[in-house]
Amino acid sequence: MTALAAQLPDRPYLFNLCENRYLFCICLLAAAARGQICLLPPAGQMAVILEILQDYPGAYIAREHAPQQTGLDWFEVIAPNSEITASPPHFDWRCTAVIAFTSGSTGKPKPCPHSLNTFKTSAEMAVSSLGLAEQQVLMLSTTPPQHMYGLETSVFWPLFSQLVLHDGRPFFAEDIRQTIKSAQWPTLLASTPTHLRSLIKAEASWDNLTGIISATDTLSEKLAGETAAILGQSPREIYGSTETLSFASRETLRENLWRPYSGCCLTQDKKGQTCLESAHLPHAVPLQDSVQIEADGRFAVLGRDQDMVKIGGKRASLTELNRRLKDIDGVEDGFCFIQENGRLAAVVVSKLNSQAIKLSLQPYLDEVFLPRKIHFVTEIPRNQTGKLAKIELEKLLTGLIARN
Structure with missing residues (x-):
């Protein structure tokens, strides 16, 4: 050395x-x-x-x-x-x-x-x-x-x-x-x-x-x-x-x-x-x-403040919504996002159809948090640690919106 x-x-x-x-x-x-x-x-x-x-x-x-x-x-x-x-x-x-x-x-x-x-x-x-x-x-x-x-x-x-x-x-x-x-x-x-x-x-x-x-x-x-x-x-x-x-x-x-x-300790202020x-x-x-x-x-x-979504006066965490989505048998990968119209949508890698995915989510999620639109892709461009960088996310969503 x-x-x-x-x-x-x-x-x-x-x-x-x-x-x-x-x-x-x-x-x-x-x-x-x-x-x-x-x-x-x-x-x-x-x-x-x-x-x-x-x-x-x-x-x-x-x-x-x-x-x-x-x-x-x-x-x-x-x-x-x-x-x-x-x-x-x-x-x-x-x-x-x-x-x-x-x-x-x-x-x-x-x-x-x-x-x-x-x-x-x-x-x-x-x-x-x-x-x-x-x-x-x-x-x-x-x-x-x-x-x-x-x-x-x-x-x-x-x-x-x-x-x-x-x-x-x-x-x-x-x-x-x-x-x-x-x-x-x-x-x-x-x-x-x-x-x-x-x-x-x-x-x-x-x-x-x-x-x-x-x-x-x-x-x-x-x-x-x-x-x-x-x-x-x-x-x-x-x-x-x-x-x-x-x-x-x-x-x-x-x-x-x-x-x-x-040796580690968390503290919290009044805010x-x-x-x-x-x-x-x-x-x-x-x-x-x-x-x-x-x-x-x-x-x-x-969760993070920017992770929280509010629809119809109700709040939910995108992390939790993503977890429920990826836990569905038959969904290999996926994530949820908020569309420009304020409604929830999802991107998935799956052979299931939209109806089957929504039915699988229904027992766990309020109706307002069921994705209105589900986009199907062959792969989600995650990095080597499984994360989806913001620039890759924006590129993917732009392509999906243009396709539809």
Whole structure:
């Protein structure tokens, strides 16, 4: 790592786009040793990188192979010679080492700077609170390390515990199953609800799987139950954001409330604004979600203000409507949105017809929240973490409206 740090270009910023998780990890640490800041874009598309580059001039790309876009400074990251011994690198633990960007699901991606100390303290709190501190298991993630969820669980948790870093990112269900089956250690899978929906379709045994963690979207009780029945492990959700990192968890099939990690505390002012105070953060961070805090510190997530829709004097959460929609047997994916006329509509990937979908929603939703129009598509353009960026959402809806 010391040798890699010496080889890096003399620049203040780099886009760490390594796909191999081990190379990503040593590149991040080598950059930190040089006082360089890793920029982690919310998506790997070159247009997104070029947009961020405008605010961070002089940044270069670090990865295993050359980018398709020519004219960008690029550094090839190669695994160091393990036989060469070098003095351990020196880190300034409290300086910004990483700037991660929000997913863009609610607008332009926002930069969120974090230090190595923040990641270290957060990782130690997380693995301790989740009972993983003394476990030597393989940490397998379906989320790229450039995303905060993947960065925490598959890079920093192994760095500061006995968890074992897995350098790949198998994507298809059978590849994931075979990776777990052939692993040298029992395997803990960190995934997303979108990915779990594909995994439960695999008609095979999930040997060597010791646990499942889910994040990036709400895991419904139905999907959690199917996951437990088919994969043999009851999933545990973790809750957090790019701004805060993860700070709470719950076992979906056993509890509705979120339990903060030890050392984390939520506070609420008179206006209802909730802030997270924690040992891993240099100052209190306001949450984007509205929450209800119980006397024992556990909390319920009520949703975001912009997530609430009001029709006919009644209110509902789009997140809850989406959950009900995706829980329908025969609906592979979908989401709800408000049309220009103020009525609710939906986009689905399904072989069911509109009537069947509405009948399936009817027992759970008020009449005013049943979608008046249902658009059928072959695929919803979600990113690698299962989220739908605002720009992709707008493009999709524009195309559907033009078609109709």
